[in-house]
Amino acid sequence: MKKVTKPTYIKLYEQILKSIETKEYSVSxxxxxxxxxxxxxxxxxxxxxxxxxxxxxxxxxYTLKGKGNFISNIKVPYSISDKSSYSSKILDxxxxxxxxxxxxxxxxxxxxxxxxxNLSKKLKVIELKLLRYANDLPISVSYSYFDAFIYRDIxxxxxxxxxxxxxxxxxxxxNLEITKVSTVFESLxxxxxxxxxxxxxxxxxxLAASTxxxxxxxxxxxxxxxxxxxxxxxxxVDLI
Numbered sequence: 166m167k168k169v170t171k172p173t174y175i176k177l178y179e180q181i182l183k184s185i186e187t188k189e190y191s192v193s194x195x196x197x198x199x200x201x202x203x204x205x206x207x208x209x210x211x212x213x214x215x216x217x218x219x220x221x222x223x224x225x226x227y228t229l230k231g232k233g234n235f236i237s238n239i240k241v242p243y244s245i246s247d248k249s250s251y252s253s254k255i256l257d258x259x260x261x262x263x264x265x266x267x268x269x270x271x272x273x274x275x276x277x278x279x280x281x282x283n284l285s286k287k288l289k290v291i292e293l294k295l296l297r298y299a300n301d302l303p304i305s306v307s308y309s310y311f312d313a314f315i316y317r318d319i320x321x322x323x324x325x326x327x328x329x330x331x332x333x334x335x336x337x338x339x340n341l342e343i344t345k346v347s348t349v350f351e352s353l354x355x356x357x358x359x360x361x362x363x364x365x366x367x368x369x370x371x372l373a374a375s376t377x378x379x380x381x382x383x384x385x386x387x388x389x390x391x392x393x394x395x396x397x398x399x400x401x402v403d404l405i
Contacts, residue, residue: 173208174212178215178216181202181217182220185226190236194235195234196217196226196233196234196236198233199213217234235301237302237397260299261301262299263297263327265296266295267296267362268292269293269323271291271292271313272290272292274288274289274290274310278290278388281385282311282385282388284312288313290310291316291317293330294306294307295307295309295328295330299397302364304393304397305363305391305393305394305398306362308389309387309388310388312385318337319333319337322336342380343379343380344378344379344380344381345378347377348374348375348376348377349374350372350373350374352370352373354370354371355367355371363392365394369395370395372395372398373390373391373392374391374393
């Protein structure tokens, strides 16, 4: 039987992947350039490009335009009961957090939003669309909704730098205590917009977490859904 030989780019893909799995490259470390990899493995740049493309499709690396390719094996725990901010959780993991406000609007809520916030559909809500990063890797796209009358002061503080929804709420409502009361998880595939924002191929797996929060008096504060890259999120459940 004739022995089937693997294409060179597959062999290179496997070699680089092995280096990633054995921690030769650390989390978020920049990979050598295409030229450098071509010299290291004695192959042409086209072969390197094919291997890197496969690594990217599989979610092992991500590309920052003008900067290069980076290792993407970051795991961010989503805690159901944790009250800490996104930034503090990312810092605790040793990563560099960043949140970008993509848009802010005052809209009429759909049936799902109105029901979860216990609002009439005639009342308006604030919609915030956020893109969150860890070490420049986009981790999640989040949509957060608040009663536009009760929490109207949020709109006046969206220019806070660096942006932090946690700090905005604390600044506007210092006596407010926020507690998650429910989280619903759903496994989905990323469509075009989410794929582009999260820098991943279309139809890649994502985890949707829809969360409802109340204040210390039992009033509804926030309802929202976060869409996480499937290769970067793990769920933490505190039972005590």
